[in-house]
Amino acid sequence: VALVKVGTYDDGDCTSEVGDVITYAFSVTNTGNVTLTNIIVEDPLVTMLGGPIASLAPGAIDTSSYTASYTIIQQDIDAGVFSNQATVTGTAPSGTSVTDLSGTSIDNDTPTDTPICQAASLALVKVGTYDDGDCTAAVGDVITYAFSVSNTGNVTLTNVIVEDPLVNMLGGPIASLAPGAIDTTTYTASYTITQQDIDAGVFSNQATVTGT
Numbered sequence: 001v002a003l004v005k006v007g008t009y010d011d012g013d014c015t016s017e018v019g020d021v022i023t024y025a026f027s028v029t030n031t032g033n034v035t036l037t038n039i040i041v042e043d044p045l046v047t048m049l050g051g052p053i054a055s056l057a058p059g060a061i062d063t064s065s066y067t068a069s070y071t072i073i074q075q076d077i078d079a080g081v082f083s084n085q086a087t088v089t090g091t092a093p094s095g096t097s098v099t100d101l102s103g104t105s106i107d108n109d110t111p112t113d114t115p116i117c118q119a120a121s122l123a124l125v126k127v128g129t130y131d132d133g134d135c136t137a138a139v140g141d142v143i144t145y146a147f148s149v150s151n152t153g154n155v156t157l158t159n160v161i162v163e164d165p166l167v168n169m170l171g172g173p174i175a176s177l178a179p180g181a182i183d184t185t186t187y188t189a190s191y192t193i194t195q196q197d198i199d200a201g202v203f204s205n206q207a208t209v210t211g212t
Helices: 074-079 195-200
Strands: 002-008 021-029 036-042 047-050 053-056 066-071 081-084 087-091 097-101 112-115 122-129 142-151 157-163 168-170 174-177 188-192 208-210
Touching (some): 002 097, 002 112, 021 036, 074 081, 142 157, 142 174
Antiparallel strands (some): 021 066, 036 053, 036 087, 122 142, 142 188, 157 174, 168 188
C-alpha cells in the first residue's frame, strides 16, 4: 500500500494568523496483488475525517475517503512551515498487515511540508515630556522620554533593541515580543538641555528599534 498526502494552505493574502487552517487530501493506492481491507489512515498531529476504506482492489486508488485539517499555532508561523506525516495500514487476505508512511508521491516517504507566510514588522512610538513648571527653560533641565514598541507582524521577535544616539537610554533589550504585543515599560530615556537647545526653542531627535 502507498499513501500520498498533500497539504493546502492559502489565506488569500499571505498574512498568516493563528487559527488559520491547513487542509489535507490523501491518496491511498493498493500497490500489491491482493485485495486489502479495513484500510486506516492515521495522523496524530491533525484532525482526521473519514474512513476506514472497507476494501481496495489491486491497482485501485482511493482519493476521497480521508481528509484532514490542522489549525495553525504561533509556533508554526515562527517556524515558517508545518511538517507532518501520516500512516496507512491495511489488512491482507492472510490476516497480515501492510503499512506505509505518507510521501509527496507514491514512490517516497517524504513528510508533507506546508509553507506558512511570515511577515515580520515593528513599530516604535516615542514621546518626550518636558515641563519645568514655569516655562523658564534653563541649561541642565531634563527632557524625559517614553517608548512604546509594538510587534506589528505575525512572527515572534527577539532581542528587540531601541537606540537613540542623542539621549541617555535606559533599559532593554526586550527578550521576546509576540505578534500584537506592545511593550511600554522596558525602555526610557532622558536628555539634558543645552544652551543651543534653548536658543533653538526645540529639541528634535529620533530613535530606532531593531528586532530579530
